[in-house]
Amino acid sequence: MIPRLHSFGAKLLLLFVLVVAAAQFATWFIVARANHAQARDLIERDLQAAATAFARVVEDRNALLAAGAATVARDPVFISLIAGEQDAATIASMLRSFQLRMAADVALAVGLDGRLLASTHPAAPADEIVRQLVERADQDPSPNPTANGYGYIDGVLYSLVVAPARGPDILAWLVLGFRIDPPFAQRLKEQTSGIDLTFVDDRHHVLATTLAEPAARAVAAASPAAPDRVRELPIGDETALVLTRLLDGGATRHASLALQYSLDEKLRPARATERTLLVVASGSLLVAMLLSRGFARRLSRPIEQLAAHTRVIAAGDYETPLTLRRSDELGRLAEAFRTMTTGLAERDRVRDLLDKNVSPEVATQLLREGAALGGEEREVTILFADLRGFTTLSENLAPRELLTLLNRYLERMSAEIERHGGVIDKFIGDAIMALFGAPVTQSDAASRAIAAALAMEGALAGLNRELGAEGRPPLAIGIGINTARVVAGNIGSHRRLNYSVIGDGVNVAARLQSLTRHPEHATNIIASAATLAAAGAPAGIAPRPLGRVTVKGRAEPVEIFAISPLSGVEV
Amino acid sequence: MKPVLLTALAALLCCATTLPAATAAGSVRVEVNDPKGAPVADAVASLMPLAAAPELTPPAEPVQISQQDEEFSPYVTAIVVGTRVDFPNRDKVQHHVYSLSKPKRFDIPLYKGESPESVLFDRPGVVTIGCNLHDWMSAHIVVLGTPYFAKSGSDGRASLATVPAGRYRLEVWHPRVAAPVTRELDIAASGTGTQVVSVTLRPDRRIRRAPESGAGGYK
Numbered sequence: 095m096i097p098r099l100h101s102f103g104a105k106l107l108l109l110f111v112l113v114v115a116a117a118q119f120a121t122w123f124i125v126a127r128a129n130h131a132q133a134r135d136l137i138e139r140d141l142q143a144a145a146t147a148f149a150r151v152v153e154d155r156n157a158l159l160a161a162g163a164a165t166v167a168r169d170p171v172f173i174s175l176i177a178g179e180q181d182a183a184t185i186a187s188m189l190r191s192f193q194l195r196m197a198a199d200v201a202l203a204v205g206l207d208g209r210l211l212a213s214t215h216p217a218a219p220a221d222e223i224v225r226q227l228v229e230r231a232d233q234d235p236s237p238n239p240t241a242n243g244y245g246y247i248d249g250v251l252y253s254l255v256v257a258p259a260r261g262p263d264i265l266a267w268l269v270l271g272f273r274i275d276p277p278f279a280q281r282l283k284e285q286t287s288g289i290d291l292t293f294v295d296d297r298h299h300v301l302a303t304t305l306a307e308p309a310a311r312a313v314a315a316a317s318p319a320a321p322d323r324v325r326e327l328p329i330g331d332e333t334a335l336v337l338t339r340l341l342d343g344g345a346t347r348h349a350s351l352a353l354q355y356s357l358d359e360k361l362r363p364a365r366a367t368e369r370t371l372l373v374v375a376s377g378s379l380l381v382a383m384l385l386s387r388g389f390a391r392r393l394s395r396p397i398e399q400l401a402a403h404t405r406v407i408a409a410g411d412y413e414t415p416l417t418l419r420r421s422d423e424l425g426r427l428a429e430a431f432r433t434m435t436t437g438l439a440e441r442d443r444v445r446d447l448l449d450k451n452v453s454p455e456v457a458t459q460l461l462r463e464g465a466a467l468g469g470e471e472r473e474v475t476i477l478f479a480d481l482r483g484f485t486t487l488s489e490n491l492a493p494r495e496l497l498t499l500l501n502r503y504l505e506r507m508s509a510e511i512e513r514h515g516g517v518i519d520k521f522i523g524d525a526i527m528a529l530f531g532a533p534v535t536q537s538d539a540a541s542r543a544i545a546a547a548l549a550m551e552g553a554l555a556g557l558n559r560e561l562g563a564e565g566r567p568p569l570a571i572g573i574g575i576n577t578a579r580v581v582a583g584n585i586g587s588h589r590r591l592n593y594s595v596i597g598d599g600v601n602v603a604a605r606l607q608s609l610t611r612h613p614e615h616a617t618n619i620i621a622s623a624a625t626l627a628a629a630g631a632p633a634g635i636a637p638r639p640l641g642r643v644t645v646k647g648r649a650e651p652v653e654i655f656a657i658s659p660l661s662g663v664e665v
Numbered sequence: 666m667k668p669v670l671l672t673a674l675a676a677l678l679c680c681a682t683t684l685p686a687a688t689a690a691g692s693v694r695v696e697v698n699d700p701k702g703a704p705v706a707d708a709v710a711s712l713m714p715l716a717a718a719p720e721l722t723p724p725a726e727p728v729q730i731s732q733q734d735e736e737f738s739p740y741v742t743a744i745v746v747g748t749r750v751d752f753p754n755r756d757k758v759q760h761h762v763y764s765l766s767k768p769k770r771f772d773i774p775l776y777k778g779e780s781p782e783s784v785l786f787d788r789p790g791v792v793t794i795g796c797n798l799h800d801w802m803s804a805h806i807v808v809l810g811t812p813y814f815a816k817s818g819s820d821g822r823a824s825l826a827t828v829p830a831g832r833y834r835l836e837v838w839h840p841r842v843a844a845p846v847t848r849e850l851d852i853a854a855s856g857t858g859t860q861v862v863s864v865t866l867r868p869d870r871r872i873r874r875a876p877e878s879g880a881g882g883y884k
């Protein structure tokens with residue numbers, strides 16, 4: 095299942111998977127972030143709306159209480175109580191009626207001096223609270239002066255409103271209030287979209303909440319001093335967004351309202367979508383994997399096929415056909431491959447033929463440098479070998495036998511020449527022309543030629559023994575060797591070329607060969623002084639000067655030597 | 666101790682005045698139930714002779730309806746026409762007792778202790794009294810033209826004893842009935858009988874006193 099990583103398919107698969115995974119993860123990440131941002135926005139908006147709703151509820155309820163307070167404060171009996179001896183217990187008992195009528199949670203009567211006259215609450219509120227309230231009401235120039243604010247009574251937070259008790263002058267102030275308590279918080283929560291509320295006092299104690307107690311304590315503990323910004327707050331194992339509003343207690347103790355909504359709760363539907371997205375992403379990743387695997391196989395299989403075929407070609411098999419047939423780039427590659435195979439096969443055939451027709455060195459040079467008609471002057475040692483008495487031989491033998499014998503002779507001679515690094519230039523009937531030092535330069539070309547000539551003499555002796563055994567007459571050979579600067583190159587027409595050398599030196603070599611026929615020289619091998627000079631003082635031979643001879647076409651006579659092995663030395 | 670003594674004295678006087686007039690007297694026990702059969706307290710059962718108007722002898726001393734713990738006590742009081750009622754205030758706070766009922770309108774402004782004056786109820790009918798300070802305070806005075814009446818206890822039973830033989834109209838009233846339930850009946854000399862009266866009660870609309878403030882809140 096898991097492909098090798100150094101294969102093309104594995105790389106393609108990895109690339110595909112990476113690209114798809116990156117795209118999917120990016121999508122998921124963007125969606126998740128957008129969801130998060132949106133949830134935050136929604137909650138923030140809800141929190142702001144809830145804060146506004148709270149303010150409005152309190153405002154409305156204050157207005158209602160203020161209107162009610164103004165009405166009940168006109169009660170003649172109440173007025174007469176106020177105007178009379180201000181019996182606190184009686185006033186307090188009557189305030190309970192007012193509290194009942196207005197469905198308030200507390201009712202207070204306050205003197206014009208801000209002194210508390212009576213209260214329905216057994217615990218008196220701080221003097222500062224009522225004093226401030228009536229002071230502010232007193233500053234209201236309207237005929238129905240009023241004021242409101244938050245105040246603590248016995249540790250419980252109230253929203254308080256003031257109305258005058260008149261008879262007809264303002265004789266006292268009636269204060270009504272409602273409690274900021276859990277039922278109130280609960281009612282408020284029902285009016286908002288599930289926002290939880292926690293009222294916190296200035297000492298971080300919970301006054302009222304819709305939350306469970308530990309969560310409410312966490313909110314109260316984190317309640318900031320000067321808040322108006324939505325904050326994130328971990329509650330339990332969830333994160334909530336919290337908006338805090340200050341409930342102004344004037345110069346006395348403040349309180350605050352913390353509104354919160356769970357971010358996780360809001361994100362729950364989005365999380366479900368994100369999960370679906372992940373499933374889809376995984377699915378598309380899988381599909382991408384399968385697709386890329388298939389594609390990689392379609393691509394890599396022909397490549398492997400081509401590679402395998404390359405090995406076939408390298409092994410020299412041009413016959414096995416490449417079966418790859420495609421219309422794409424790989425198809426074109428296969429086609430080029432086939433063409434190349436054909437070309438290689440052709441070249442091999444040519445090489446084969448060349449090897450048979452020219453010396454391997456010449457063939458190599460031809461293949462390397464092309465068959466150009468160029469030429470160069472270089473020093474070459476030319477060896478001419480001729481079968482002596484061949485004409486007589488040819489008269490006594492049938493043509494077929496003659497050719498067989500000739501080839502047998504040429505084979506042996508050629509072998510010795512080539513063994514010594516010489517190149518067969520051409521066969522001229524029974525004669526052999528061989529080159530040393532061309533086409534490949536050899537520093538010891540001359541001594542190689544001399545060694546080859548001696549070896550040929552030896553080889554012929556061997557052949558003659560065979561012939562003697564066969565009952566045939568022995569063969570004789572004459573070899574001429576000359577070293578000279580000649581022109582080397584491919585000689586012939588465009589259709590037929592031969593690598594060869596031309597020049598005086600070639601004629602001299604041929605002439606030296608023919609000189610071996612003279613009995614007075616008594617040698618099979620004659621070499622020029624130039625060759626001996628080029629060979630230095632070759633070991634194992636004994637050159638015997640034969641004097642100078644004039645060669646046709648050459649002004650200067652050539653000094654020649656008979657070459658034979660040192661007596662007793664067999665080459 | 667004093668008002669209890671006075672009320673008992675008034676009841677004694679009442680019985681004492683009616684007893685000699687009856688030559689042959691019977692008694693009736695009235696059982697007042699709601700439609701579900703539960704006993705109804707504070708119902709007033711009275712027997713009005715159909716033959717002739719009975720002779721009424723109001724008590725010499727005023728009947729007392731006190732104010733205690735910012736409530737009237739008793740809640741229902743039955744009296745005969747011509748009875749005087751005192752409204753003593755046993756609270757530390759003042760009260761302001763008033764009636765706007767047709768049989769007797771009155772108003773006793775803010776006071777403490779004994780009522781400044783007793784109120785004479787000289788016409789039959791139901792008088793509802795309240796307090797101008799305390800909305801939850803209310804009481805009923807049933808002023809009757811007959812000396813034969815009784816108030817049901819918590820068991821719903823009202824016993825009318827020493828009723829002279831004759832034909833009567835039984836009337837059962839309760840603060841929550843839309844109209845009194847009436848029926849005619851004969852009372853034989855030395856006869857005893859039980860009248861079961863079912864009354865349909867309207868919702869109790871009395872104002873309830875608020876629980877003391879300061880309760881509740883998140884601690």
Ligand SMILES: [Cu+2]
Nearest residue numbers: 760761796799
């Ligand atoms: Cu009262």
